[in-house]
Amino acid sequence: MSALAVFDGWGKKATTLRYLTLAARLFIGAVFIYASVYKILDPADFAVSVRNYMIIPASWSNIVAMTLPWIEVGAGILLIIGIFTRPAALLTTVMLMVFLGAMIYAYSIGLDIDCGCFRSAASSSGKVGPYYFVRDSIVVIISLFVLLTDREDFSILRLLSSGKASGGLNG
């Protein structure tokens, strides 16, 4: 039973929350599919980015670059079509929290993720910083919202099965 079940007796509010959950699910799914495309097309460049964060051994960077984008696109697709949405949302939430943590770590040690170098704060490239922390924190919260509230309403399977049921009644 999802957290949304507590609103079952709430009529319109429950419906509103279901639509909000749908919107959040589609947003996170679209973000992850969009973010994964260039990484799938250019894994070598993504591997360099992974090494620049300096949070895992450099020798592992290629394996991360080969697998992470496909996990992102898989989770994104599942969220869009509404199947296994809560496991997919768990993955997106965990990935987003890891990305946010990596950015905060890089910022705290003065790491310029463009080159994997340490620069003075005045000359850093600006790819990490308070604006990005706030932006990504909001996305984490949206993903967490989907994890806690989604009940696979509006999933493609339900739409197909409800379509068959109405077709059977009419047929």
Next chain:
Amino acid sequence: MRQFQGIILRGLLITIICGGIGLGVNTVWSTGLPWLYVPPTELAFADVKVPLVNEREAARFLNDPETVFVDTRSEEDYRERHVKSAVFLSPDNVEERFVAVQALIPEDRRLILYCYGPDCDMAEKVAQFLAPMGYKNMMIMTSGFREWEKAGYPVEGQSEKGKP
């Protein structure tokens, strides 16, 4: 609790399947990556081979009069601290800066270039500029200034650390 366990297990299943697809695609792709990343041991610019060394190998040349260390980081970081007796030459506006330091780095000397760390490409950019200028004996200290200082090798600058 049981429901959350189910979510975690399905999440792991998705991870394994999608990760497996990624590894499979990489295997059949002509431009696929090797599974383990191995850093290169040398680079080449304009037919000049530039070996990549770590801080221990570079330290052997510290007191060699035929060797000059070249700091390719930002000027602000160079002023704060740099390898003892290193010359500053950043890839930013390198043609102008080179004119100012050319007398300090004769072409026949061994140059050891460094920047911040292993994935910093500033030393490569400066080496790429110097290779066609007649510099045939260059190395890049890929571990960078960070590891040099951590190892306690001599540094100098406005705020000094390390051994004299």
